[in-house]
Amino acid sequence: MADAIQAVVFDAYGTLFDVHSVIRRCEERFPGKGTALSQLWRTKQLEYTWLRSLMGRYADFGSVTRGGLRFACRTLGITLSEAIEDALMDEYLRLAPYPEVRAALEALAGRKLAILSNGSPAMLEPLVANAGLARLFDSVLSVDGLRVFKPHPSVYQFGVDRLGVNKQQVAFISSNFWDVCGATSFGFRTYWINRSGAQQDELGFAPAAILTRLDELPAALAA
Amino acid sequence: MADAIQAVVFDAYGTLFDVHSVIRRCEERFPGKGTALSQLWRTKQLEYTWLRSLMGRYADFGSVTRGGLRFACRTLGITLSEAIEDALMDEYLRLAPYPEVRAALEALAGRKLAILSNGSPAMLEPLVANAGLARLFDSVLSVDGLRVFKPHPSVYQFGVDRLGVNKQQVAFISSNFWDVCGATSFGFRTYWINRSGAQQDELGFAPAAILTRLDELPAALAA
Numbered sequence: 104m105a106d107a108i109q110a111v112v113f114d115a116y117g118t119l120f121d122v123h124s125v126i127r128r129c130e131e132r133f134p135g136k137g138t139a140l141s142q143l144w145r146t147k148q149l150e151y152t153w154l155r156s157l158m159g160r161y162a163d164f165g166s167v168t169r170g171g172l173r174f175a176c177r178t179l180g181i182t183l184s185e186a187i188e189d190a191l192m193d194e195y196l197r198l199a200p201y202p203e204v205r206a207a208l209e210a211l212a213g214r215k216l217a218i219l220s221n222g223s224p225a226m227l228e229p230l231v232a233n234a235g236l237a238r239l240f241d242s243v244l245s246v247d248g249l250r251v252f253k254p255h256p257s258v259y260q261f262g263v264d265r266l267g268v269n270k271q272q273v274a275f276i277s278s279n280f281w282d283v284c285g286a287t288s289f290g291f292r293t294y295w296i297n298r299s300g301a302q303q304d305e306l307g308f309a310p311a312a313i314l315t316r317l318d319e320l321p322a323a324l325a326a
Numbered sequence: 327m328a329d330a331i332q333a334v335v336f337d338a339y340g341t342l343f344d345v346h347s348v349i350r351r352c353e354e355r356f357p358g359k360g361t362a363l364s365q366l367w368r369t370k371q372l373e374y375t376w377l378r379s380l381m382g383r384y385a386d387f388g389s390v391t392r393g394g395l396r397f398a399c400r401t402l403g404i405t406l407s408e409a410i411e412d413a414l415m416d417e418y419l420r421l422a423p424y425p426e427v428r429a430a431l432e433a434l435a436g437r438k439l440a441i442l443s444n445g446s447p448a449m450l451e452p453l454v455a456n457a458g459l460a461r462l463f464d465s466v467l468s469v470d471g472l473r474v475f476k477p478h479p480s481v482y483q484f485g486v487d488r489l490g491v492n493k494q495q496v497a498f499i500s501s502n503f504w505d506v507c508g509a510t511s512f513g514f515r516t517y518w519i520n521r522s523g524a525q526q527d528e529l530g531f532a533p534a535a536i537l538t539r540l541d542e543l544p545a546a547l548a549a
Contacts, residue, residue, distance in 0.1 A: 306383070
């Protein structure tokens, strides 16, 4: 299968970029509530992307992320000032890539490399630039122009269209199992990065392979 | 506004029918884990409806509910036999209506009354019959023929089409805030039944009124 893969497309949040620094920052601001806050925030952020997509009421990922933060704080009885809200939102622009990301991307040179993310351009561009990864990607693709979020098939089709390859030539990499399922359903060859030992969701699809770190990817693609 | 409302359309699970008996049954089967199991089960049940709708991979609510149960058990380290799985699934056919439901429905007589639910006909028909409520409803409508779940607007449109009314003449009642938002976005006049003191999600819509019990509805509709 190895030589069939012309492009490697990555999810961003949780796959290339470690969102744990957001948890740490939540804990600094609201001691004892950081984990609960960041978990509920992330849950609502995702729920809102799915619900808004189904309702046909797209709002960009920044708005959705901010809405999830506000809901989570209200539910947990946390008073959120405008300054702290802005500070927590800014964390999303400075997430650290996982330690193995740079070497893994460099080992994949020769193939087209891209990010395909729910993030808006206003969130993705500073994120990739701040991490010093911009020159390693051929494309950083946002759903924003489509006004619908993953796992709608039009998102994965957009990746195909922009990269100028067939869907059978794409390896898609995500730590989010539901994103893996959406991409598999669409027709990508998928690799699930399961860093936390999570269970597979019951959505009727499975990845081609399960990896625990991105530096296992070059060997997996060659297998 | 009162005389504009020709039809009152209810969500089923959590709105008319109390899903707490499922929690109790989970606790009987798996002592100490009942609450965690039923919460994760419900979370995944909903997630799967949204994700499958977005992916264009509909499976009926029974399959989705069963999938959520299996995932929740695996994640919590619970061994689920086929017999216990079937017994827990059967609970969904025998949920008790909230105590005030019958009187509230009887007080609304004269308007068209309907259920509009994610449940499949195979789940809804025994549920309504077992509760002795069948004669109180003009229609029990399932998304199943549409092969997409709430809050996709086609679901609410289906209600309008089947009831033969304009959307402006429909009062829609749900305890699920995201369902209220979907229905409001579509154009229904909505009433949120907030029994648990939950916060409103940040989805850009709000109900016409918030009630804590269904027997407040006749007065609210007349207001």
